[in-house]
Amino acid sequence: MRITINGRQLDVSGKKTILEVARANGIFIPSLCDHSALVPFGGCRLCLVEIKGRKGYPPACSTYAEDGLDVTTESPALQAIRRQVLELILSEHPHACLICAEKKNCDEYKSTIRKVGEVTGCVLCPNNGRCELQDVVEALKIDRVNFPAAYRNFDVRRDDPFFDRNYNLCILCGRCVRICHEVRGVSAISFVFRGSQAVVGTVFGRPLLESGCQFCGACVDVCPTGALTERASRGEALPDEEDETICPLCSIGCGLKASLRGGRIVSFAPTNAEAVNRGQACVKGRFILRDVVYSPKRILKPLVRQNGELHEASWDEALDFVATKLKGYVGKNLGFISSTQVSLEDMHVFDRFTREVLRTDQIISFRNHSPLASFWKELRMNGQPAELNFELDSISTAKVIVLSGADIVVSHPIIWVEVFRAIKNGAKLVVINGKDSSLERHASFHLRVQAGREFSLFNHLTLKLLENNPENPYSRVNGYETWRESLLNEKKAAFARADINEAEVDLAARLLAEGQPTVFLMGPSVVNSAAASANIRALWNLAQVCGGRLIPLAGENNERGAFEIFSRSSDRVLSVEEALFKISRGEYKSLYLAGPLPVPPDAAVEFLVIQDCFMNENVQRADAVLPAATFAECGGTFVNVEGRIRKFKNIIEPLGEARPDWWIICRMAEKMGAAEFGFENAAEILSDLGRTRPFFEPACHRHQGKGKAVFILDEKKGSGQFPSGESPELAPQRAAIHSSPAASARALDYYRSLNLVEESKGLRKLRGLREK
């Protein structure tokens, strides 16, 4: 279709508003309430336009383009209306600075440190210089406000963590209320009262901590004014540099924009660039990440123990010391622990170092049991291909979503955003053993089953589905009868034993039978129990019978990468439990900790090396401590939960003498006389990785198409489509397993050995409230 704006003929495809079309073609229409992530609102009335043949002045943000529309965006009448509207908005917003004749000089000569609570003008406002209201005033050339100024005199709300709320600056555009309601599904804030009393608030004016707020920061990011501002950076001047990076705090790998000033990170905010997080983040990436990089617990110099005390040393001395000592343990009694939060490059060097130089076991420290690794192992044992790649986008096209074993609102907030998108598109959510979090009100069914006996619930859902469909295609599958028999035998006793509500299960089964496509999200607590393999098989069978897709949720940022490098092709990998068992039996005389491991106090370890970013409880016993650089200081590659390759570059120089993990290991290997460790940058390591592991081949292309997702190769090519219900080889039912209380699927609030809950008072309050 074709519309005309200001005499220009423009082609439009799809359903677009006039404002969107205008913006896409570089035509400016002032607007304050519109936001690309939100449903049109028509609240601020600044985007009014004239349309030939229509009465009045329709708002461009909520009028959709139709063929043949003739739109005028600038006319004296429109200008007058917009000015009047803006003056009304400004009458309730401190505007002395906005219309000050000395504005230009003031910007240039007076810089103010903004350590004030009350903001009475732009110079005192933390948002000065990046305020949309300032832009609009500039565009409409307002130099006078012809209405009496009304300061609303609200107290600045500073009782919540992370950000301040100053509703004296609020223009009631509603973006914060809408993003909380429409995108995050939280509704922690709402418009309260009416007319001139209207304000954004919570139920009975409670603090956000008690209103269900997750502190994702989405409201802060969409606020056009200084009403919502991040507290940690509100005293800072405007950033002089911006750079993009990837959040290392969970397996989503959100794209973040870092604002820097004088080479120091001021704050992180989500970017809209890729189809991963689409402008959304969570409390950790938005508010805590900066403090992770600059934590006072950072180790900044190599330390070496001499005469019983740790002393600072140069890299050369420290590496010499460790290399000499390690030589005595090569091939025997040596454990090397690697983190799942380091980059692929680091992991590849770790892997080669342990195989070629130390000739020892590789221990990979998954903090929780990895659903990914457990799922793949279980399926492989049953001769099934395990498809691991998927696209976050595809979740929102599901009609039924079954969530078990994870509180995704906390552990995978961006997956929650996708699930909520699906719910808004009409999908039904079935939560199994949820934690009664405020967001599970969006669930259609809330099934409960004794922890550790999830498999009996899955089996009964499967059985129900097959019963309701006697002509099911699975009856011809090998072993179907015995399998069904075993389910039926277990059924009678199991309902009572596993505390299952049979009526609810029936209703949920009906839902599963109707809804296509179906997605099953499997979190850590399903695999973190004695019944792990029964749980996985039961859930897999259920997914097959529904024709759905089972997605195991990796927890940590590079868990998938760690799995691919360490687990998929090697049997030398030990879990933390196995490692602790070996330590308790005194099998390790020496430990190299490049990842978290709680070394038991009575462990008989002769030589302990710690390579980490942060001081931790193991340091007291360490013989050498090597300072590693954080994600912000070294470039690299993560593979996120989808299997998507996420590349990031260093945004600051390493703090102190910290060095990338791969650099430390490479130099160590050289000192120990190993050849072929002469890597000087991450790219060299990546191409070495691509040569030895074909799965990573797609990660090695230096010039990735901008905006085009690149995935690592999977067993079955991840198409992003849900597989149709192909006949499964049904896994045999295992004999009843003794019930064991499943370890709780705690949120992974760690970066390397730094416990974010201990570091951040705000996060502590937030998590404490949830676990009450």
Next chain:
Amino acid sequence: MEIAKILGEFHGLQKDLIHILHRVQAQFGYIPPEAVAQIAECLKISENEIFGVLTFYKAFSLEPRGQYLVTVCLGTACHVRGGVQIVEEMERKLQVKAGQTTPDKKFTLETVNCLGCCAIGPVVVVNGKYYSHVTLNKVEPIIKEYREAG
């Protein structure tokens, strides 16, 4: 308990929110905080959204109202016939401002912007009973009627 009973009469549909709030208001004379929490759970919406709705409408009160709700009309017709003076006299006699409740929780004084019965103004309504052509002299007897009624 009583809130649960009210909720039981509905089917947990979000569109019934305002009906439910009206019932709670009628039952308690205001919307107690625990009602907001229970309604939120029943209708599967956030408490904040309910608070937004109930603060929007004047029909719902957050404070307990008195036993008798005294409403003085200040619509145009009542206004020109001395409605303002009636409100002031009520404030003097009840010793509260419009919008407030007497300390003994007996009377709540409110104003309204038209009751639609302009012909009989100035109008005062006490718990649904209409008093027409109210003058300053009639204010005391109206209050007395309810004070004595207990």
